[in-house]
Amino acid sequence: MSAATWQRRRAGLRESAGEFASYRSGLVGAVLLVLVVLLALAAPPLVPRESLAVTQVTADRNEVPSLAHLLGTDSSGRDVLGMLLWGARASLLVGFAATAMSMVIGTVVGMAAGHFTGLTQGALMRVIDFFLVVPSLVLAIVLSTVLASGLWTIVIAIGVTSWASTARVVRAQTLTIESRAYIERSRALGAGDAHILGRHVLPAVMPLVLANTTLAVGAAIIAESTLAFLGLGDPTTYSWGSMLKRALDTGAATAGFWWQVLPPGIAIVLVVLCFTLVGRALESVLNPVLRSHR
Numbered sequence: 001m002s003a004a005t006w007q008r009r010r011a012g013l014r015e016s017a018g019e020f021a022s023y024r025s026g027l028v029g030a031v032l033l034v035l036v037v038l039l040a041l042a043a044p045p046l047v048p049r050e051s052l053a054v055t056q057v058t059a060d061r062n063e064v065p066s067l068a069h070l071l072g073t074d075s076s077g078r079d080v081l082g083m084l085l086w087g088a089r090a091s092l093l094v095g096f097a098a099t100a101m102s103m104v105i106g107t108v109v110g111m112a113a114g115h116f117t118g119l120t121q122g123a124l125m126r127v128i129d130f131f132l133v134v135p136s137l138v139l140a141i142v143l144s145t146v147l148a149s150g151l152w153t154i155v156i157a158i159g160v161t162s163w164a165s166t167a168r169v170v171r172a173q174t175l176t177i178e179s180r181a182y183i184e185r186s187r188a189l190g191a192g193d194a195h196i197l198g199r200h201v202l203p204a205v206m207p208l209v210l211a212n213t214t215l216a217v218g219a220a221i222i223a224e225s226t227l228a229f230l231g232l233g234d235p236t237t238y239s240w241g242s243m244l245k246r247a248l249d250t251g252a253a254t255a256g257f258w259w260q261v262l263p264p265g266i267a268i269v270l271v272v273l274c275f276t277l278v279g280r281a282l283e284s285v286l287n288p289v290l291r292s293h294r
Contacts, residue, residue, distance in 0.1 A: 019285040026281020029274035036271055040088035047082035052238070062252070065259050072259035075250040083238045084263050090239035091271070094155055095221040101159030102220070103166055103213050110170025111197055111205065115178060128171075131164035140223060144232040151234050158223045166212055173205045207286035215279035218272035225268050240264040 021027055063073040071080035113124040131139075136158075143157035177183065178201065186196055227233055228241025235242070243264040247253055252260040 020281055023281035023284065025277045029277030029281070032270070032274045033278065036088060036274075037092065039085055040092055043082075043085035043089055047079065047085055049086065052078050052082050052086065062255075062257050062260075071263050072257070074246065074260050075252060075257075080243075080259055080263060083243055084240070084267060086238040087240045087243055087264060088267065088271075090151060090237050091221050091224055091241070091268070094151060094158065094224040094239070095217045095275075097152075097155045098158035098162070098220040098224070099213055099216045101155065102163040102216060103209055105159070106163035106166025107170050107202075107205065107209050109163070110167035111174050111201055113167065114171040114174025115193065115197055115201065128164050128167050131161065132168070136161040136164075137223060137226065140227060141230065141232065144227055149232065149234055151237050151239075154224055154227050154233055157227070158220050162216065162219065162223070166209070166216070169208060169212060170205050173208055174201050177201050177204045211279060211283040211286050213279075214275055214282055218275035218279070221268065221272055221275075240268050 059069060059073045059077045059079070061073060061075055061077045063069055063077075065072045069079050069081065071084065074080055074083070109124055109128065113121055113128065116124075139161040140154075140157040143160065144153055147153045147156065178196075183196060183200060186200065191199075224233070224239065225241030225244070228239050229245045229248075231245060233239060233242055241264075244261065247257070247260040247264075250260075
């Protein structure tokens with residue numbers, strides 16, 4: 001990469017960062033997400049996992065929030081705040097990993113469906129249509145029941161079933177890019193499919209994929225919470241969905257132990273809302289059409 005190209009990219013990044021900072025809602029969402037990620041990373045030293053084991057618990061069951069336990073304890077005497085921090089690690093891990101898998105599959109399939117023609121394009125479009133028509137949550141439930149239970153099973157189930165919408169968006173962008181004159185010049189100079197897709201199409205679709213990725217993380221976290229709430233997650237892993245399931249199974253929701261229900265529910269809503277705010281701001285910054293209408 002030449003020095004001039006590097007300078008142009010740095011200038012573009014600074015301009016995009018300045019544009020993003022002008023969206024206060026997106027900036028607030030980004031700050032809150034950074035705070036949540038830092039708390040999740042700090043969970044092991046703050047609340048050792050061994051302290052949440054039932055055999056190590058010394059607190060009373062269903063204690064109300066107090067200075068000793070800021071969010072109270074559950075039906076086994078475990079600290080709800082500690083489980084909330086460890087649940088953030090699992091929920092964010094599933095959200096990021098499943099979204100990364102979904103974005104990779106959707107980007108590759110979408111570019112291929114927009115670049116190639118004939119039988120290849122027809123076959124790829126039918127596969128995309130199938131995953132769009134069939135509810136992704138139903139497919140994820142089926143995969144979670146077929147595969148061995150575990151956190152990575154949920155990652156695979158969500159990632160494999162939620163890429164179709166990204167593929168549709170990437171395909172539309174690929175068709176737009178390949179209609180431009182410089183793509184025709186590249187073909188005339190003998191450029192192959194790999195060169196056109198890797199050097200021209202991929203860099204052009206990446207901003208759109210990045211904005212879509214931020215929005216997809218929130219959907220992946222909701223899907224993980226739903227699967228865990230249905231009992232399809234790893235019972236040995238703390239996540240916000242599994243916390244809600246334990247509260248339901250132990251009757252905390254009907255017994256009035258609100259501190260076992262509200263914290264994980266509010267955490268899910270807050271994190272998904274933050275990802276949505278950041279995603280909308282990035283979409284407005286990186287999408288030239290939306291930026292022109294601002």
